[in-house]
Amino acid sequence: MSNVLIIGAGGVGNVVVHKCAQDPETFGEITLASKTKTKCDAIAASVKSRTGIDISTAQVDANNPSEVALLIRETEADIVINVALPYQDLSIMDACLATGTAYLDTANYEPPEEAKFEYSWQWAYREEFEKEGITAILGCGFDPGITNAYCAYARDMLFDRIHTIDIVDCNDGDHGLPFATNFNPEINIREVTSNGRYWQNGHWIETRPMEIARSIDFPEVGVRTAYLLYHEEEESLVNNIPGLERIRFWMTFSDEYLTHLRVLQNVGMTSIEPVMVEGHEIVPLRFLKAVLPDPGSLSEGYKGRTSIGCIFEGESEGSIRRRMIYNICDHAHAHAEVGAQAVSYTTGVPAATGAAMFLKGIWKRPGVWNVEEFDPCPFLEEVAQRGLPWHLIDVDATCRGVCP
Secondary structure, three states: OEEEEEEOOOHHHHHHHHHHHOOOOOEEEEEEEEOOHHHHHHHHHHHHHHHOOOOEEEEOOOOOHHHHHHHHHHHOOOEEEEOOOHHHHHHHHHHHHHHOOEEEEOOOOOOOOOOOOOOHHHHOOHHHHHHHOOEEEEOOEOOOEHHHHHHHHHHHHHOOEEEEEEEEEEEOOEOOOOOOOOOOHHHHHHHHOOOEEEEEOOEEEEEOOOOOEEEEEEOOOEEEEEEEEOOOHHHHHHHHOOOOOEEEEEEEOOHHHHHHHHHHHHOOOOOOOOEEEOOEEEOHHHHHHHHOOOHHHOOOOOEOEEEEEEEEEEEEOOEEEEEEEEEEEEHHHHHHHHOOOHHHHHHHHHHHHHHHHHHOOOOOOOEEEEHHHOOHHHHHHHHHHOOOOOEEEEOOOOHHHOOO
């Protein structure tokens, strides 16, 4: 058994702690830390009631590498699972370097002052982590994370060469509220209001936010409108899927969500530029985050499912084939098991599974790595056992609606 330190007590952190506690043969002492210790204590109580496992809790400022390093030493953690804010990735990586501790996260670093999503800041740590013999696993949620593993599986097991990848993400759930985000509102809104981007024929093509839409037939859900966004796994996959001609990312949004978002944009509430209000400097988007529902509170009564996967077109044994790998996750089932909605569940389960891969020595390699750079087969086998089974199907020439 090994010790694990989990930083971040939001909806995803809640799932990670529950899933680690369900596997006492792999995870020994589990510590959950956050800036707000009361949130950790509430999750620990839930874990105790569901599993009988005692979870330690702590207060920590994830922006302070020295404070994080001190907690790592106190807990004797073998790996840190970072499910805090993406702004805090580098400070936690610094703490792991200082203590010689493995690192895993679910989202790439973002500078607080700019909505910019790229791996360059974290990839810059590769040489240091390799030199110190430390493993860092980046983007081990669902997308990125499981989708990267689907791509690696397709690369290694299904195709001789992959020509195109379309990552398709549908949340067909209903939480009953007029407007709420399924993960951190600040991060979610920064993401969907940024320009879109996709890779084609060796270069990036930029689009306006929500400029391109397609009707996609999502497995076990049906036809829904999805919009082209930029998503971080595209950046690493273009480096690790040889011969890739195009990769795109699509996500669904309800008409009601988009209407609210347009209004909020029009009145300046999605801005990350500070404004003065009665002598106080306020970032509008952070104020909006404070008044919107906590994503972790949405799970009770949440109905419907998520349908997320990858559509591939490529060469296999001399023929062009189109195949899809996907997962279906039910909001109500996730709530019944761990008190979370499916979006948190689909991110938290792979984070716990990735940590288990490291602790078992399967994904243990000094340096900084994305998920598709490891063997996908044991990960996908175990992630299915932990609650996210996956399915492989052939698709027809319409590519479920996302071909040109």
